[in-house]
Amino acid sequence: MTKGLFRRRNAVSLQPTRSMTTIAYGILLIGVLISLTPFFYILSTSLKETRSLFSYPPEWIPSTLFWGNYAKLLQETEFVRWTFNTLFVGVVVTALKLVLDAMAAYALAKLDFFGKRAMTGTLLLAVAVPVAALIIPLFFIVRSMGLINTWWALILPALANPLGIFMLRSFIVSLPDDLGHSARLDGASEWRVFTQIILPLIKPGLVVHAIYTFMLQYTSFLWPLVAIQTESRQVLTVGISGLKANFVVDWGLISAASLLATIPITLLFIFLQRFFLAQNLSGALKG
């Protein structure tokens, strides 16, 4: 056995023969191609006139770039508005949910109170309630509050799911209890312990939580479809899906919209890549 065998980082399968490595690269190459092809194809489609789309064999790379689809999208639809709405609601939901979930997570992780076990169990079970099954009562509740067609209709129900509480709790539980004890002996209030000691220590957890919440909000579709009926207040996903509802479908327009819609979340991913990788999420449901 050579020494090189044990040098590999993170290796589980220990002796990757050359042929195994080749197979691995081959499979990954196929995965990469399948992942990327639709993106390139809609990019190419969005730069063509819709009628040239139907010529066979297709022109993979348009010989002349046609910007009309993008011009139409930005001028004749409310695409910019939808993008703004999505980002605005996403940021508000993320900020509010971060505060609410962190506070609740701290109580569940480090404080003693009456009914703690029952509450933890109930909240854990509630994680499994499918949101799609709640749209009908939510519609009536939000309507009776007079909030249909407002941003509040998108923001408030998004704060209800307790998954984020457990995600943050798993970070707080692992901190030693002594941290708070000495501060409390010095007369610090629970709020100070929480904001000055706990929160700074779980920053990575807060970032993961924020990204997860924002992504969930950015990708949401069914609830905005139910709660918002005014086009100018709509979010990106529902707005774009409405482009397909015309009698003659403008495929060029839809390809341009789909491509542009991928940009904000892709940018976020590029900046915060190391937090995206989902391993921290799985800790949430274990305890």
Next chain:
Amino acid sequence: MPGTSELIRARRRQSLRRNLTAYAFLAPALAMFVLFLAWPVVMLFIQSFQTGGVMGPAKFVGLANWRQIFSDDLVRQTIFNTLFYAAMAIPAVFIIAMVLALCLNAIRIGHTPIKTILYFPTLQPILIAALMFTFVLHQDFGILNILMRAITGEPVNFLGNASLAMPTIAMVEVWKGAGFWTMLFLAGIQGLPRDLFHAAELDGAGPLRRFFELTLPLLKPTFFFSVVFATIVNLQVFDSVFVLTDGGPANATATTAWYIYRSLFSFNEPGYGATLSFILVLVVLALTIVQSFWFREK
């Protein structure tokens, strides 16, 4: 003794304070939880005994919704379709993601760019992924059909064919979801104790045996989360159906969530939709509980 009772009183005060503090921390999140999650579930149950309510007040109809739902062929079909979809999509995405994760774990160069690219589809809203797939599946200009025409000479009507439509929806969801599960499994694999694998290899266990007898059993906690999470998410499949087939052809892709949406907005029957929703909640909760016992025992 006055001293003891004072002590008890002081302790009570302290305990009251402790409880108040804890509940103050919990209150905002709990309020949202009760108002927009717990109360809607209760309301589902109440609405399942009602009819109407979109315009004008709801009327009490007793068990009519419940009686109707068990003899409704479309309901039966949506439940079958949803389970059929989940039975295709979940194993497919898990197997593909596991293969990709093992491959990523076996290579040395190019880790980060490959992971980044594999994650791109996962980032997109499923609605956008589904819209992108109209450009993959379309009979005239879909890239997959251009390929089909080149190979077989005939385009395939993926979404218009009743027996192909649901597998096609599953394909779209797998394309979108594979990156997420790949990263999750990869993180699981890389967190496993390496010594065990060295020992197994020294004992002569080949790569397949190591995978089935070490990797898979050791990843149990990851799988627990994955199976539970995937079940909850996939039994609500809606977005891709809404944009690609709207339940068709001939209700072949009508899922439970699609029917719930339609019962409110097209059929104007919120009570009936609430009944179906309540059943969906019960089914998902029951599955989750069964899965957690199953994983805890083994």
